[in-house]
Amino acid sequence: MSDVAFTAFSLIGVDAQKFLQGQVLLHVERLAENTTRYTGICDLKGRIHFGLWITKLNPEEFILVTTHDQGEEFAKHIKKYGAFSKMKLDTLGPVFPTIQDSSTVFSNAETDVAAWQLAAIESGQAWISQTTEHVFQPQELRLHQRLGVDYDKGCYLGQEVVGRLWFKAKPKRWLHLVAGQGDAPAAGQQLHADVEVVNSIATATGFIALVVAKPAALEQAALELHELPAHLSGDVARPQS
Numbered sequence: 001m002s003d004v005a006f007t008a009f010s011l012i013g014v015d016a017q018k019f020l021q022g023q024v025l026l027h028v029e030r031l032a033e034n035t036t037r038y039t040g041i042c043d044l045k046g047r048i049h050f051g052l053w054i055t056k057l058n059p060e061e062f063i064l065v066t067t068h069d070q071g072e073e074f075a076k077h078i079k080k081y082g083a084f085s086k087m088k089l090d091t092l093g094p095v096f097p098t099i100q101d102s103s104t105v106f107s108n109a110e111t112d113v114a115a116w117q118l119a120a121i122e123s124g125q126a127w128i129s130q131t132t133e134h135v136f137q138p139q140e141l142r143l144h145q146r147l148g149v150d151y152d153k154g155c156y157l158g159q160e161v162v163g164r165l166w167f168k169a170k171p172k173r174w175l176h177l178v179a180g181q182g183d184a185p186a187a188g189q190q191l192h193a194d195v196e197v198v199n200s201i202a203t204a205t206g207f208i209a210l211v212v213a214k215p216a217a218l219e220q221a222a223l224e225l226h227e228l229p230a231h232l233s234g235d236v237a238r239p240q241s
Helices: 016-021 068-081 113-122 157-169 215-220
Strands: 006-012 036-042 048-058 061-068 087-100 105-109 172-178 190-192 195-203 206-213 225-227
Touching: 006 068, 016 061, 036 105, 036 157, 048 068, 061 068, 061 215, 068 087, 087 113, 105 225, 113 172, 113 206, 172 215, 190 206
Parallel strands: none
Antiparallel strands: 006 061, 006 087, 036 048, 048 061, 087 105, 172 206, 172 225, 190 195, 195 206
């Protein structure tokens, strides 16, 4: 049994795409219709406030999914910043995740959420919940390697910090897949200095987790490092031409 739950929203109106383009990290105008992509809305410090799966049905109609514990605050955020936009946000209710073609999709049919958690963690699909909001930068989560960030798009919340880190610096820590013994740690828990849990789940032998960590810190922690999928295994820094 999993305690992870999700809430879906519809955002409909002539300004829906323009509004989201100024909020989320990915390039909404370039997102293919009927494609679900994980992205985020940052705070002004460039850390992810809300994590969300976004599906564009057409330029005037979107389905947005957040973790249930972020749903109420997320709705307030959209209504606050979109007060003068011609669009309407409605709560659709609970939805359930599955993995299709290595990506997460949602439906109204109940699924084994714990099985999804395990598959999502093993495939590097980190997600933000209320516990981890305002903690991680997109690059630390390898979100750009999941096509959840577009560094060439126009203004959005936190862009100055996010862009500066990408173009002029490199994160000191980033996402890793690890296994350990004992109880599964909570999201946001520090396992060791510079090793912070994003998501975890219990296994028959202990737990597996996605953590944001400095490589040197992982060597000192009692954790077994596992390989992430190839597209999430490269350097998190901007490629140098």
